[in-house]
Amino acid sequence: MIKIEKRNDVPITLYFFTPFIAIILTILGGGIIFYILGFNPIEALKFFFITPISNLYGFSELLLKATPLCLIAIGLSFCFKSNNWNIGAEGQLTFGAIVGGGVALLFYNQEGFYILPLVILAGAFGGMIFALIPAILKTYFNTNEILVSLMLVYVSKLLLDYLVVGPWSNPEGFNFPETRQFSDSSRMPQLFEGLRIHAGIFLALAAVIISWFILYKTYLGFQIKVSGLSLKTAKYAGFKGKTMILVVFMISGASAGLAGVGEITGPIGQLHRMISPDYGFTAIIVAFLGRLNPFGIIFASLVVALTYLGAETAQIFLQIPKYTGQVFQGMILFFLLASDYLLFFKIKILNLKKNELRH
Amino acid sequence: MSLDISFIGILIGSIMASSVPLILAASGELITERSGVLNLGVEGMMIIGAISGFALMVITDNLFIAIVGSMLSGVIISLIFGFLTQSLLTNHVATGLALTIFGIGLSAMLGKNFVGIPGKEFPILFSSLKESIPFFGPILFGHSIVLYFAFALPFLTNYFLRKTKLGLVVRGVGDSPVSASNQGINVILIRYCCILYGGAMCGLAGAYLSLIYTPQWIENMTAGRGWIALALVVFATWSPIKVLIGALIFGGITILQLHMQAIGFRIPVQFLSALPYLMTIIVLVVISRDSRKIKLNTPTSLGRIFYKEK
Numbered sequence: 001m002i003k004i005e006k007r008n009d010v011p012i013t014l015y016f017f018t019p020f021i022a023i024i025l026t027i028l029g030g031g032i033i034f035y036i037l038g039f040n041p042i043e044a045l046k047f048f049f050i051t052p053i054s055n056l057y058g059f060s061e062l063l064l065k066a067t068p069l070c071l072i073a074i075g076l077s078f079c080f081k082s083n084n085w086n087i088g089a090e091g092q093l094t095f096g097a098i099v100g101g102g103v104a105l106l107f108y109n110q111e112g113f114y115i116l117p118l119v120i121l122a123g124a125f126g127g128m129i130f131a132l133i134p135a136i137l138k139t140y141f142n143t144n145e146i147l148v149s150l151m152l153v154y155v156s157k158l159l160l161d162y163l164v165v166g167p168w169s170n171p172e173g174f175n176f177p178e179t180r181q182f183s184d185s186s187r188m189p190q191l192f193e194g195l196r197i198h199a200g201i202f203l204a205l206a207a208v209i210i211s212w213f214i215l216y217k218t219y220l221g222f223q224i225k226v227s228g229l230s231l232k233t234a235k236y237a238g239f240k241g242k243t244m245i246l247v248v249f250m251i252s253g254a255s256a257g258l259a260g261v262g263e264i265t266g267p268i269g270q271l272h273r274m275i276s277p278d279y280g281f282t283a284i285i286v287a288f289l290g291r292l293n294p295f296g297i298i299f300a301s302l303v304v305a306l307t308y309l310g311a312e313t314a315q316i317f318l319q320i321p322k323y324t325g326q327v328f329q330g331m332i333l334f335f336l337l338a339s340d341y342l343l344f345f346k347i348k349i350l351n352l353k354k355n356e357l358r359h
Numbered sequence: 360m361s362l363d364i365s366f367i368g369i370l371i372g373s374i375m376a377s378s379v380p381l382i383l384a385a386s387g388e389l390i391t392e393r394s395g396v397l398n399l400g401v402e403g404m405m406i407i408g409a410i411s412g413f414a415l416m417v418i419t420d421n422l423f424i425a426i427v428g429s430m431l432s433g434v435i436i437s438l439i440f441g442f443l444t445q446s447l448l449t450n451h452v453a454t455g456l457a458l459t460i461f462g463i464g465l466s467a468m469l470g471k472n473f474v475g476i477p478g479k480e481f482p483i484l485f486s487s488l489k490e491s492i493p494f495f496g497p498i499l500f501g502h503s504i505v506l507y508f509a510f511a512l513p514f515l516t517n518y519f520l521r522k523t524k525l526g527l528v529v530r531g532v533g534d535s536p537v538s539a540s541n542q543g544i545n546v547i548l549i550r551y552c553c554i555l556y557g558g559a560m561c562g563l564a565g566a567y568l569s570l571i572y573t574p575q576w577i578e579n580m581t582a583g584r585g586w587i588a589l590a591l592v593v594f595a596t597w598s599p600i601k602v603l604i605g606a607l608i609f610g611g612i613t614i615l616q617l618h619m620q621a622i623g624f625r626i627p628v629q630f631l632s633a634l635p636y637l638m639t640i641i642v643l644v645v646i647s648r649d650s651r652k653i654k655l656n657t658p659t660s661l662g663r664i665f666y667k668e669k
Contacts, residue, residue, distance in 0.1 A: 037468060085452055087399075137640070143647040146397075146452055146662075147593055151636040154583060162629035284456060321578055323467035330403075330461025334439065337449035337457070344448070 005346045014343055016296070019289050022335035023303060029331050039318060047317045048310035048328075058309065060195035064267060065308050068093070068259035068276070070204040070301035072283035074211045075255025077292040078248040081215070082224040083231065086249060088134065088149025089256040090280025092127040094156040096257020097264045098163065099126025101271040104186035104264070105168060105179055115185040120203075120261055127257020128250045130156065135249030139242040145249075153280070164271050178272035188266040200262035204301075207255060212294040224248060256280060277308065285333045304329060365493050370614065372497035376572065378610025379509040380405070380564040380581075384588035385595070385602045386512045387560025392592055393520065394553035395533035397662035399455030400440055402585025403462020404558050408433045408565030410466040413576045414473055422481065426505070426566055433562020434555045436462060441554040444664070445547050451662045459585070467578045478574025503571045505563070512560075516599035529553060533658035536665040546665055561585070590639040596646055596656040609635045 030048070031041035052058045072089045079086040100123025107115045134148040163169075165177045173180070188198035215221040223244055227234040234241065263275055286304050290297030311325030384401050391398050412429030416422065440458050443449040484507070485500035492500070520526040531539045532549045540546045568584070569576055587609055594609075595601035612635060616628045646652050 033465075033468070037471075087452065087456065137644055137647075141644045141648045142650065143640075143643045144593075146399075147590070147643060148640055150399075150586065151590055151640050154586065154636045155633045158629040158633040162627050166627060278460075281456065281460065284453065285460075288453060319471075321467035321471055323464045323578060326460045326464030327468060328464070330457045330459075330464060333453060333457035334443065334461065337443055337454055338447050340449065341447040 003348045005348060007344055007346050010343045016291060016293075018339040018342060019291065019296070019300070019336060021339050022289070022332055025335040025339075026328055026331040029335070030328055033327060037320075039320075044314065044318060047314045049306060051317070052306065052309040052313045057195060060192070060197040062302065062305050062309055063197050063201055066298075066301040066305035067201045067204045067266075068263055068279045069283050069286045069304055070297055071207055071259040071262065072256045072280055073286035073290060073297045073301060074204075074207045074294060075252035076283060076287040077211065077290075077294070077297065078215075078224060079252045080228075080287055081292050082227045082244060082248050084135075084138075084245055084248055085146045086131065086134065086149050086252050087146055087284060088131070088151075088153045088280070089252065089283055090276065090278060091149065091153035091156040092130045092253040092256035093260035093263075093276055093280045094153070094160050095130035095260075096123040096125075096127030096253075097260030097271065097275050098156070098160055099123060099129075100257070100261035101179065101182075101264050102168075104182040105271075107186060108180050108183050110183060111185045113185070115183070116188070116265065119182075119186050119265055120258065123261025124254040124257045127260065128254040131249040131253020131256070132246065135246050139245050160271065160275070161273055164273060168271065170270075179270050181270050182265065186265055187269060188262065196267050198262075198266040200266050203258055203262060207258070208294045208298055211251075215294070220244075220247065256283075259283075282308075282329055285329055289332060289336055304332070307332075365497075368493065368495065368497045370618070372501070374607060374611045374614045375498070375510070376502065376506060376610075377613050378606040379506050380567050380572070380584050381588050381591055381606040381609055382509045382512060382603060383505075383564035383567065384561045384585060385591040385606060386509075386516050386599060387557040387564075388588060389516065389592050389595070389597060389599060389602060390520075390529065390560075391553045391557035392661055393533045393597060393658050394529050394550045395536060395658050395660035395663065395665070396444065396550050396554055397451045397455065398437070398440055398458070398554060398557060399452060399589065400437070400458025400462065401557075401561050401588050402581055402583070403459035404433045404436055404561035405462075405565035405568075405581045405585045405588075406466040406579070407436045407462045408562030409569040409580055410470040410473070410565075410576060411562070412566030413478065413569040414469065416479060416570055417473060417476055420479070422479075422570075425570060426563065429562045429566030429570075430559040431562070433558040433560070433565070435558075437554050437558025437561070440558075441551045445550050445554070448664050448666055450664070463579060470576050470578065473576040474578070476576065478570065478576075481571045481574065503567075505567050505571060509567075510603070513599040513603040516602075520599065530658075533660055536660050536663075540665075550665070561588075564588070587635050590635055594635075594639045594642050596642065597658060598656075608638075 027045060031045055034044040035041045053062050076086060076089055100119045103122040104119045133152060134145040137143040137148050138145045164179055168179045170178055170180045188200050191197050223239045226237065227239060227244060259279060264271060268275060282304055286297060286300045290300035307325040307328040311322045314320050314324060315322045384405055388398060388401055408429040411432035412425045415428040416425035440454055443454045444451050481503050483501050483503055520530060528544055528549060532544060532546050536546045565581060568580060591602055591605045591609060594605045612631050616631045620628055646656050
């Protein structure tokens with residue numbers, strides 16, 4: 001007989017172990033889907049997970065894609081830890097890119113060392129302002145932040161669309177929906193010749209360290225964690241809930257804005273419609289897979305970045321659509337959430353005889 | 360372009376057609392949310408419905424199988440969400456997002472061999488009446504059966520929620536799962552049913568797009584309609600009749616854009632496209648500001664996990 005019991009406390013080793021179970025199950029699940037679709041599953045999985053990072057260029061691409069995911073997820077971890085459901089990071093990324101890109105366009109024909117820092121700051125500021133909208137509406141009007149932040153994703157994407165086809169479109173661009181190229185002074189310095197990996201990765205690493213410091217070494221971090229565990233306790237302890245909500249949204253928005261500005265000043269170099277392949281949504285998976293822990297998020301961002309990269313490789317070698325990466329991303333989150341059941345419940349196999357005796 | 364009376368009739372007819380997927384998906388999601396479950400996977404379930412409907416149509420050449428199959432595939436995919444959130448007690452928001460991401464990916468994989476295949480023409484009803492009666496003809500006649508069903512659905516949903524015992528149970532489960540459970544109602548079972556029903560309606564909404572509205576398969580062809588449907592449920596403050604009105608407004612905005620572009624109107628189309636989202640935020644602010652209003656309108660336990668100690 002099987003009995004399911006609620007656990008009193010979550011074992012910490014299991015807490016960090018279940019993401020690995022989820023990854024293994026995802027790979028198995030992916031193999032099964034490939035098999036059903038008529039591919040050799042071993043070969044398909046090899047194209048998906050090994051071929052992309054088998055050379056230096058691929059490894060640089062992996063880090064390139066992990067950078068925005070890591071940045072956004074770090075920001076989201078502040079929101080999620082404190083029970084604030086900001087799921088509009090994609091919008092904050094877009095708005096950050098719009099503000100940062102706007103500054104870069106102002107300086108399109110100028111050179112100077114001060115331009116890139118200005119563009120980066122503008123991007124972070126843009127994301128922060130945009131994240132403040134759901135935060136302010138939540139704190140002062142009691143609106144649901146899930147729905148507001150989600151709606152704003154589409155508003156920001158439409159704004160970007162308007163700008164690149166309308167007022168900001170390249171005057172010499174034959175009506176393509178894109179802006180001018182940014183000047184070299186607005187571009188992230190590349191780290192190695194011939195590879196696309198750029199200095200934005202240092203922003204992500206700095207975010208990891210700063211967030212670790214804030215979460216584990218400051219009073220604010222303590223407040224965030226307590227509010228996440230129990231809102232009642234937080235209120236009883238006299239924490240100023242409203243300020244904290246605004247702060248976590250600002251941190252989260254600024255990180256997403258940085259990710260956006262990193263993309264447009266890094267690999268892209270201008271504004272157009274497709275600045276992000278839904279990094280803002282995928283980063284939610286990264287945050288969960290990394291257990292909202294700064295160092296866990298580094299690991300998770302690399303895993304999820306590999307699904308993007310794998311999908312691109314598989315598209316070339318197996319002629320499967322690039323959206324295949326999303327199958328893996330969705331499965332990772334499904335399996336991770338499902339395996340969380342093991343954290344909160346103990347599954348006991350009872351000996352029938354003993355049971356009878358007790359009765 | 361002259362604004363004569365028959366043109367307005369055609370315009371209203373096309374607004375109705377564009378609002379059908381929104382009505383279907385939002386009506387389904389409304390029942391799910393009324394039972395206290397927030398399923399953000401609408402877009403994913405719709406796109407799975409779209410590819411299953413289209414694929415079944417191409418393979419079997421049978422409209423009935425295609426339509427029923429699309430609803431069934433919506434049920435199957437929503438079963439993943441139901442199992443995770445109800446049996447494994449996972450977070451609704453995260454699970455729903457995973458469902459959307461997964462659904463878009465899976466539909467593209469399944470639809471790989473269906474890209475570029477022309478769709479079949481879906482039979483329309485009363486096509487002779489559409490031509491012969493000015494103004495009312497294009498509004499009332501010449502639509503597919505799915506459209507007539509969609510326009511009846513909000514009224515049926517309203518009747519179900521207000522007048523039937525089961526509807527009362529669904530509302531009770533959404534507003535107060537603990538007391539419903541104490542009354543001997545199986546909360547988890549009711550929520551499962553509501554989730555699966557939502558999946559079926561989203562599947563049908565997707566099939567409407569790939570079989571009737573634009574009969575073909577394109578990757579990611581739902582193009583955010585699932586999110587608009589989600590917004591619509593909130594915009595309608597969880598009331599089925601307002602879903603119908605809202606869908607016509609949101610659908611009208613889509614059609615209006617096309618015509619405004621044609622006559623070279625000065626308002627940017629992107630602003631019009633953003634209107635549904637902005638209006639939803641405004642409605643949210645208006646209903647949420649007043650705690651009494653939000654209690655009257657929102658299913659109280661929406662998105663919260665229900666766990667019964669055995």
